[in-house]
Structures are given as structure tokens and as C-alpha cells.
Amino acid sequence: MTGPVSGGYERGTGAPSRSTGMRGTAGAILIVLALGLALRVILAYLLPGSGFETDLSGWSSNGVTRVTTNPHSGVGAAQVANSSGSCTLNDSPNWVGSTSAGAYTGSLWVRAATAGTVVKLRFREYQGGSLVSSSTTTTTVGTSWQQLQVAYTVATAGTTLDLNAYVSSPPAGTCFFADDAVINGP
DSSP states (O other): OOSOOTTSBOTTTOOBOSOOHHHHHHHHHHHHHHHHHHHHHHHHHHSTTSSOSSOOTTEEOTTEEEEOSSOSSTTOEEEEEOBTTBEEEEESSOSBSSOOSEEEEEEEEEEESSTTEEEEEEEEEEETTEEEEEEEEEEEEOSSOEEEEEEEEESSTTOEEEEEEEESSOOSSEEEEEEEEEEEOO
């Protein structure tokens, strides 16, 4: 035998072989899995309430409750119902408390209580208490989960960015369900 032995030494040289065999591959896979789990935990703390798994932390609105029936993923979703002529799910406090200049994308999985409901996903940029600008995406949704996305480019760093989903002039009752909110930015 003249080649290296897996995990051993080069024959006749006393030098370790370069072959790591299955041990190295399994170790690399375990490291990747551990890093993935760590990233998921970190994101859960950075975006509280984004998946509504345990509560409504990170959101405010009258008429919003946590439900466990038919979430998009995990074990919970938000049910947004008409309260005083309004049907809004709002991040609170704003997840982006101090912006960097550049492009942001917000996404939210929604499904309507009644097919044909028009749901709007909106970013609003504030400097102090004054509205700077906003961007809104309007989508007609059905009773199956569907992802909404809104894009916004911040011109001045240091502002706050508000994300909300809403139905204008809704009838009484449940407007929509929401799950898995994400904000990506520079």
C-alpha cells in the first residue's frame, strides 16, 4: 500500500495524511447545523413577535389576538380584527429604531378571513415625530397564505422605520391573519 491511510500518516514519511474521511464531513455538517440554529435564535430575539410563536410582543393594535389554528409556520399567528373602524397590525416599538441609508424590504405572510380582501403593507419613515415619506404595496388576498412585500429606500440615516399591514374601511369582524414578518436592510 503506497497511498495515505484515512486519518493516519503518509506511509514512510511520518507526516499526517491529508484525508479527513467521514469524520471531517460529519463535523462540518454539525457545525453548519449549529450555526443555523444559533442564527435562528438570534433572529428571534432581534425581531420579537415576527412569528407570533408565543405572544404578540413587538406589535400593537387594537383587535389583534394570537391564534394557534392554521399558522403559516410554527405554532402561532396574529388574527387582526376590525376595532373602531380600523384593522391594522403595527410593529411597536418600531423594529428599525435607527436607519442606515439604503434599501429596506419588509415582508409578511397573510391570509384573509374572506377571499378578495385588499391588504396593504406599508413602510413609513419618521424623523422625530414627523413623517418623512412612505411606501405601500396593495394586494388582494385569498384565504390561503400569501407573502406580501414592500420596498423602501431611506435617504437619511438615523430615522425610524415603521412597518404595518392594514385593511382600509373594513367591515366588522376578522380582516386578516398574519405570520412570519421580516425586515431586511443595509
